[in-house]
C-alpha cells in the first residue's frame with residue numbers, strides 16, 4: 001500500500017489531495033496546525049491525523065518519530081501547508097516587516113523542516129516523490145504582477161530555490177522533487193472569487209505526480225496542468 005504524507009491537510013487543497021489518494025486506496029498521514037473538522041470530514045480507516053506545526057522543530061521532529069514507529073517508507077510527501085496573513089496584503093507603508101518572519105518560517109522553512117525529518121522514510125520508498133506546493137507568486141520572471149505580498153512572494157521564491165537544490169541533491173537517490181503552482185483556488189487562502197476548485201487542482205496534481213515525465217537534469221517549476229513555469 002502506498003503511504004502519502006500531506007501537511008496543511010485541514011486546508012482547502014490539502015484535504016482534497018487527501019481525498020484523492022484515499023479514493024485510490026492509499027494510506028494517508030495528514031498533518032496540520034489545527035485539527036479543524038478534518039477527522040469528521042475524512043472518516044476513513046486509511047486516514048490518520050496529527051497536529052504538527054511546521055514552524056516548530058520539536059513538533060515536526062516528534063511527529064516524524066511517531067511516523068517512523070508506524071511505517072517503513074513514504075512514497076509521496078506533499079508539503080502543502082502555507083499562510084498568507086492579512087499583513088501581506090498591506091502596501092509597503094503599512095506593512096509590518098517583522099510579520100514576514102512568520103511567513104518565511106512557514107512557507108519556506110516549514111517544508112525544509114518536514115523534508116529533513118522525513119527524508120529517510122522517503123528514501124526507503126522504491127520511487128519516492130517530494131512535492132512542494134509553491135506558487136506563481138514565487139516566480140521571478142513570470143510574477144503575478146503583485147505590488148503587495150512581499151513576504152508571501154519572497155517566501156515562495158525561496159521555496160522554489162529549495163526545490164532546485166533538493167532536486168539536485170536527491171538525483172542520485174532517484175527521488176523526484178516537484179515544485180507545483182496549484183492555480184488560484186477557492187480556498188480560505190484563495191477566496192471564493194477564485195476560478196478553480198481545489199478538488200480539480202488536487203486531481204490534476206495527483207495526475208502530474210503519477211504521469212509527469214521526470215528528467216532529473218531538467219529542474220522545473222510547473223503548474224497543476226503540467227505546464228512548465230519560468231523560475
Ligand SMILES: NC(=O)c1ccc[n+]([C@@H]2O[C@H](COP(=O)([O-])OP(=O)(O)OC[C@H]3O[C@@H](n4cnc5c(N)ncnc54)[C@H](OP(=O)(O)O)[C@@H]3O)[C@@H](O)[C@H]2O)c1
Nearest residue numbers: 008010011012013033053054081082135184185187189190
Ligand atoms: N489558494 C490559492 O489560490 C493558492 C495559490 C497558489 C498557491 N497556493 C498554495 O497552496 C497551498 C495550500 O493553500 P490553500 O489554498 O489550501 O490554503 P488553506 O485553505 O489556508 O490551507 C492551508 C493549511 O495550512 C495550515 N497551516 C498554516 N500554518 C501551518 C503550520 N505552521 N503548520 C501546519 N499547518 C499550517 C492552515 O491552517 P490554518 O488555517 O489554521 O492556518 C491550513 O489548514 C499553500 O502552500 C498555498 O501557499 C494556494
